[in-house]
Amino acid sequence: MNSKFYITSPIYYVNDIPHIGHAYTTIIVDTLARFHRLKDKSVFCLTGTDEHGQKIEQSAQKKGQNPKDYVDTIAERFKSLWDAFGINYDYFIRTTDSTHQQSAQYVFLKMYKKGDIYKGEYEGNYCISCESFFAKSQLAGEKSCPDCSKETILLKEESYFFKLSAYTDKLLKFYDENPNFILPKSRRNEVINFVKSGLEDLSITRTSFNWGIKLPKELLENHPSNQKHVMYVWLDALVNYLSALGFHNDLENKMDFWPANYHIVGKDILRFHAIYWIAFLMSLDLPLPKHIAAHGWWTKDGAKMSKSVGNVVNPKEVVDAYGLDAFRYFVLREVPFGQDGDFSQNALIERINADLGNDLGNLLNRLLGMGAKYFNNTLKADLSELKTTYCEELAQIQALLNSLESYMNEVQTHRYLEELWKLFSLGNATIAKKEPWQLIKANKHAEVAQLLLLITNILLKAALFLSPCMPKSANKILKVFGLSANAENFKRFITQGEILDSIILEPTPALFPRIEEKLLQDIKIECTKLEPLEITNPISKEDFTKIDLRIGTIINAEVLPKSEKLLKLQVDLGEARPRQILAGIKAHYTPQDLLGKQVCVLANLKPAKLIGEISEGMLLATSDNEGLSFITPQNKRKNGSKIS
Structure with a gap:
């Protein structure tokens, strides 16, 4: 079994402060990284910022700053937020790092020497916001970008091109041989259809602005016209997944982590990763990533988020109000990976009160309450009798635990948590069925001790699986049993299946107090008077x-x-x-x-x-x-x- 595990978030474009979409992606990455650390893998988790391009140059000019000062400020916001959120990344990369520049220039030169890069002239509609060219047939209307709807500009400039079209057959063969490469699988066809529709060679340099990585020295010598070229931001950005591992730069060489197990991205940049990035890697003769997983977008109370409307969700405000683990649970559980999700305080509060409070919190409180009342926090039972009495329940618990890894491997965190929560339902249902308060009246203390040790083992094993998603809360639960979330305990209680037959419980305050009202003020969006619409084929x-x-x-x-x-x-x-x-x-x-x-x-x-x-x-x-x-x-x- 390969003991290396490499996972990446996209590097975030520093044109604005972090929002819920950035937090969602990074929390997914952190969750998978934590899960594989539990399984005693050597994990390399990467995140960072994408800091070049015309849009950045223009934004800096508007603020009267030079681009480097501008990106320094915003990059620090991302890094500080991930640190505050406890994101356990191994490296935070910035595309303005000199080591990244070294790798990008090496990649460019190698592909050029291979014959996959040539000089020409490009004319087309260019979207500054998306940093992308679009053919006339792809535009929305006369000039609008098909991705962001902003107006494109007609651009004509000298450019270096990557022979993307030459990789059409290789890409299609790769997709065919690796059906699980794109996750969720429902997105696979859109990538394949895009490639089948015909790939054009990709313009990979710009001359209309200066804020970017210059071409390799070898291409600048004796070619004065190349001085004006900077690398296309997407070529520059994608190389980060290699440069962070010390690929032909001055960093420590960690290329034994390559290829990446997962690139986690938003659906809007799936094409760049599943097509352009794979073609670049093929040109470099490097192994290809195992999975590219693309998630959906977030809305707010059913409406698209917009700075002008003022309804953009600031993840730090939500976390400050409701707690980090509650926020992590909500975004991981609320929406199936790959689909769009909606954030509302009402939905968040419902998840906290119902799932975290009533299901998980209530089960822990019942264990601690009865453990203190009936046994002075010291539980002990005969292990063979415990296994015999709860043979059916223990088999059900094991079957549920065995199913969880496949959901994590498919990045279906909502299903992972949904199945995990069945353990808490089983625990609460078993208490209701056995009625331990009646057993105590009948002086059947041994039976109650057995029941409480069953609940102990449910919570202990579930908390280990919960720890990648809700690390702080899981460790609070495990502390009740004198344990913590680590690879040693995962091996002991999950892999080897150990069952505790005695324990001294350490009381802890209620983890998820009930929330009665919204803790943040909602933005009120003024509604304009609507004109009647013409409804096609109206019904009553x-x-x-x-x-x-x-x-x-x-x-x-x-x-x-x-x-x-x-x-x-x-x-x-x-x-x-x-x-x-x-x-x-x-x-x-x-x-x-x-x-x-x-x-x-x-x-x-x-x-x-x-x-x-x-x-x-x-x-x-x-x-x-x-x-x-x-x-x-x-x-x-x-x-x-x-x-x-």
Whole structure:
């Protein structure tokens, strides 16, 4: 087993202060890094800042600063925030570091000598905000950027080009041979389709501004015109994943960590990582990353965040009000990785009160309360009797624990936490079932001690798995048992499966006091008077009541050999038997992607026969240039729940 684990966040562009999206990405990276440290891996965790480009140069000019002073200030904000958040990174890289410049210039020169870089002239629509060129056919309207909607400028300049088009077949072959390279898998097709649509050679230098890394000395000598070239910000930025490891620079050489296990990025920069970066690495003849995982965006109370509106979520304000671990839990649990999420104080408070307070906190409080009241905090039982009495529960606990690693490996932190929380539900349910207060009245102290030691082992093992997500809270729980979250204890209680049969409990204050009202003042957005819209094919409320929409869970999925588009699904709608539904989603999902997924179903659609199979409903989904995605409930709901 490879004992090295390398994970990166994107390097954040220093054009503004950190927001919830930056915090979300970095917390995911920190969580995976902590998880693999628990498994006794040698981990290298990287984050940092991207500090070159025309946009930075212009922002500095507006503030009357030189670019270096400007980026120094903002880079420090990111570093200080991650330090305050306890992000356990191993290196914070800045693209203005001289060591990074050395690596970037080496990469440029090597690709040039290989014949993958040539000089030419570029003319096209350039978005300063995205630092990207777009073909006329890609623009939104006449001049607008398809990514950020800002107006592009028509730019014509001398440029060096990378032969991206030459790597089309190699890229497609790589995607085909590595189906788990892009996570979530639903994003894989958008990358493949982009490559299949035709790759153009990539302009990788600029001459219209100065704030960037100059070309290698070898290309400047005897070529005076090259003095005006600086590297394209995306070539410069992507090299950080190598330069941080001492790739042909003055840093300590840690290239034995390469290739990266995970690059965690936002969906807006997936293309740069999954296509450009991989092609660069192919040109350099370096091993390729194992996974690129792209998450969605965050909205605020259902609205897009905007500085002008004033509804951008400042993660530090949220953490100062509600606590770091509560915030970490919320962002990791609230939204399926890859999908867009919504931040609201109401949702955060609900998670704190219900999940953290009622489920986890209540279980710990019950253990400590009964342990103190009935046993003066000292618990002891016969191990063989404990295993016999709770044979079924211990098997259930082990099965749940065994399932968790796969969710972390797929960066499905919401599923990881969802499954982990079943342990707390099991603990609370077992207490309700056994009624230890009645057993004490019947003088059955040994049975109560067994029960409390079962709860002890549930909390102990769960806290070890919780520690990557909520490190402070997990260690407070483990301290109750005289333990801490580390690789030695993970091996002892998880890998080797040790069960405690005696313990002296150390009391601790309640971890998650109930929150009764919002702790931060919400921004009130003034609503303007709306003009009536023209509605296409309007229906009445009575028409809508005829539609039977319900929540269901996909319990089985299989490929139909006769069809290129259809998958055959069995969907549990809480009825006498599952519904069989044929869905044209084969291009977007594999059967394995769908198992356990909750979906919205049109339940009173007239059954239809397709290629000899009956379809008894329709799944609701949406499709755009980002691909296809199911309409799903925000939180898990009972199968058969009506949508109204």
